Amino acid sequence: MSLSARNRLSGTVQRVETSGLMAEVVVELDGGQTVTAIITSGSADRLGLEAGSEVDAVVKATEVMIDAH
Amino acid sequence: MSLSARNRLSGTVQRVETSGLMAEVVVELDGGQTVTAIITSGSADRLGLEAGSEVDAVVKATEVMIDAH
Amino acid sequence: MSLSARNRLSGTVQRVETSGLMAEVVVELDGGQTVTAIITSGSADRLGLEAGSEVDAVVKATEVMIDAH
Amino acid sequence: MSLSARNRLSGTVQRVETSGLMAEVVVELDGGQTVTAIITSGSADRLGLEAGSEVDAVVKATEVMIDAH
Amino acid sequence: MSLSARNRLSGTVQRVETSGLMAEVVVELDGGQTVTAIITSGSADRLGLEAGSEVDAVVKATEVMIDAH
Amino acid sequence: MSLSARNRLSGTVQRVETSGLMAEVVVELDGGQTVTAIITSGSADRLGLEAGSEVDAVVKATEVMIDAH
Numbered sequence: 001m002s003l004s005a006r007n008r009l010s011g012t013v014q015r016v017e018t019s020g021l022m023a024e025v026v027v028e029l030d031g032g033q034t035v036t037a038i039i040t041s042g043s044a045d046r047l048g049l050e051a052g053s054e055v056d057a058v059v060k061a062t063e064v065m066i067d068a069h
Numbered sequence: 070m071s072l073s074a075r076n077r078l079s080g081t082v083q084r085v086e087t088s089g090l091m092a093e094v095v096v097e098l099d100g101g102q103t104v105t106a107i108i109t110s111g112s113a114d115r116l117g118l119e120a121g122s123e124v125d126a127v128v129k130a131t132e133v134m135i136d137a138h
Numbered sequence: 139m140s141l142s143a144r145n146r147l148s149g150t151v152q153r154v155e156t157s158g159l160m161a162e163v164v165v166e167l168d169g170g171q172t173v174t175a176i177i178t179s180g181s182a183d184r185l186g187l188e189a190g191s192e193v194d195a196v197v198k199a200t201e202v203m204i205d206a207h
Numbered sequence: 208m209s210l211s212a213r214n215r216l217s218g219t220v221q222r223v224e225t226s227g228l229m230a231e232v233v234v235e236l237d238g239g240q241t242v243t244a245i246i247t248s249g250s251a252d253r254l255g256l257e258a259g260s261e262v263d264a265v266v267k268a269t270e271v272m273i274d275a276h
Numbered sequence: 277m278s279l280s281a282r283n284r285l286s287g288t289v290q291r292v293e294t295s296g297l298m299a300e301v302v303v304e305l306d307g308g309q310t311v312t313a314i315i316t317s318g319s320a321d322r323l324g325l326e327a328g329s330e331v332d333a334v335v336k337a338t339e340v341m342i343d344a345h
Numbered sequence: 346m347s348l349s350a351r352n353r354l355s356g357t358v359q360r361v362e363t364s365g366l367m368a369e370v371v372v373e374l375d376g377g378q379t380v381t382a383i384i385t386s387g388s389a390d391r392l393g394l395e396a397g398s399e400v401d402a403v404v405k406a407t408e409v410m411i412d413a414h
Contacts, residue, residue, distance in 0.1 A: 003348070003403065004342040004388035006105040008136070009098075019158030020295030021314065024178065025135055029078075031100005036075040037133035038159065038178065040300065040314065040406055043349035047137040056136040058348065061385055062200045062338045063132035064106035066094055066142040067077070067125040068116040072141065072196065073181035073273040088365030089226030090245065093385065107366065107385065109199055109231065109245065112142035127141065130178055131269045131407045135349040144243040146274070147236075157296030162316065163273055167216075169238005174213040175271035176297065176316065185275040194274040200338045201270035202244035204232055204280040205215070205263040206254040210279065210334065211319035211411040227364030228383065247337055247369065247383065250280035265279065268316055269407045282381040284412070285374075301411055305354075307376005312351040313409035323413040332412040339408035340382035342370055343353070343401040344392040 006061040009035060013053040016044055025049055027057050075130040078104060082122040085113055094118055096126050144199040147173060151191040154182055163187055165195050213268040216242060220260040223251055232256055234264050283335040285311060292325050301325055303333050352404040354380060361394050370394055372402050 001008060011029040023044035025037045035057040049055070070077060080098040092113035094106045104126040118124070139146060149167040161182035163175045173195040187193070208215060218236040230251035232244045242264040256262070277284060287305040299320035301313045311333040325331070346353060356374040368389035370382045380402040394400070 002344045002392065004344075004382070004384040004392060005134075006385060006388060009102050009104070017159065021293065021298050021300050022159050024130070024159050024180075027135070029098070029100055029102060031098055031102055033078050033098060033100055035078070035128075035133060036130045036178075037135050037349070038130045038407070039135055039349040040312075040351060042300075043135070043351060047135065047347065047349060049135065049137060053137060056138065058134040058136050059104075059128055059132060060339070060341055061093070061105045061107045062383070063128055063198070064104060065074075065127040065198055066096070066106050066108055066112070066116065066118065067127050068118060068122060068140045069125065071185065071275045073175070073177040073185060073275075075178060075181060086366065090224065090229050090231050091366050093366050093387075105385075106142070107200070108142040109144060109243075111231075112144060116140065116142060129270070129272055131176070132405070134405055137347045137349075143272075147240050147242070155297065160297050162268070162297050162318075165273070167236070167238055167240060169236055169240055171216050171236060171238055173216070173266075173271060174268045174316075175273050176268045177273055181273070185273065187273065187275060191275060194276065196272040196274050197242075197266055197270055199231070199243045199245045201266055201336070202242060203212075203265040203336055204234070204244050204246055204250070204254065204256065205265050206256060206260060206278045206280075207263065209323065209413045211313070211315040211323060211413075213316060213319060228362065228367050228369050244280070245338070246280040247282060247381075249369075250282060254278065254280060267408070267410055269314070281410075285378050285380070300406070303411070305374070305376055305378060307374055307378055309354050309374060309376055311354070311404075311409060312406045313411050314406045315411055319411070323411065325411065325413060329413060332414065334410040334412050335380075335404055335408060337369070337381045337383045339404060340380060341350075341403040342372070342382050342384055342388070342392065342394065343403050344394060344398060345401065
């Protein structure tokens with residue numbers, strides 16, 4: 001993993017919905033929780049994302065908040 | 070959950086390291102994967118974060134990327 | 139407020155426009171200035187946002203820039 | 208305003224704290240609410256930010272969340 | 277340049293595509309590389325962006341990742 | 346390139362400065378312009394970044410603003 005982003009959560013794509021320029025990708029993490037990503041339709045097409053694709057959800061650490069409820 | 074952010078991953082704080090204005094918080098998700106957050110030291114103090122705290126890691130969907138490896 | 143995000147600006151929704159996957163929410167802050175948010179349509183629906191809703195606009199401190207004009 | 212960022216909130220710097228590479232800038236908005244920005248120390252120096260500086264807090268719309276409490 | 281954002285890359289708009297609330301703007305940098313921005317349609321209209329417009333692509337330093345391949 | 350992030354600008358590291366949890370990495374793009382990234386010190390160490398390293402600066406399209414000056 002040569003990318004500086006600290007967070008890389010492995011999972012499986014459950015659903016990809018594309019509308020205009022944007023795509024919503026829902027990933028079920030290996031541990032059972034779910035992550036939703038909004039990416040460009042162009043990237044979703046280029047990566048060939050579809051239900052069942054094995055992917056990582058990648059997030060820069062500065063983008064993560066903590067809720068201590 | 071009244072916040073628009075789509076991603077809320079539950080877990081337990083493993084480690085909090087504070088240095089100057091920033092704090093690095095490592096959260097072990099319930100499914101076993103790990104998330105690192107960079108927040109302000111002010112927020113880490115206000116929330117009383119420490120190893121063992123039960124928290125959610127919260128991420129806006131537009132901040133998530135997909136790696137199709 | 140259990141969320142680490144440092145910025146929470148109270149106001150009233152003026153307008154919600156939804157198109158495809160995304161929604162644009164315009165909030166008039168209590169002090170009279172205006173904030174525009176782009177969130178997912180899914181979140182706008184889930185939160186039941188409409189003109190007149192009392193809300194907070196929430197922003198992580200690392201996402202704020204300063205213009206010294 | 209030639210920048211695409213939708214949010215530009217005018218106010219006055221209350222406090223600037225610099226530590227290492229990062230600086231925390233607290234801005235009191237004209238309407239009385241407060242915004243905190245984390246920027247680089249390099250930018251804080253270049254802009255000559257100090258208590259009393261009149262500034263805008265600038266935020267891209269995709270970075271704003273809504274809390275419907 | 278009165279804005280704290282550290283990155284300002286000059287170039288020429290190659291293409292603007294608008295769909296619903298969002299617009300995709302492709303900028304050819306002066307050095308020949310290409311940057312794609314997703315902004316709101318509202319901002320694209322307000323700025324009058326079209327192929328040939330001379331612009332800067334602006335990015336806050338905390339949003340940049342490094343890939344060491 | 347299996348990552349959804351649309352922007353990948355190739356260049357050479359000019360300077361890495363680490364202070365506490367954060368690191369500032371200055372990259373000279375192949376076309377001569379400069380990009381500054383704030384990443385964690387942990388990532389800078391893991392990637393072995395130093396002056397002369399050939400890298401890509403990676404940015405998600407939703408993080409890019411346009412200034413039409």
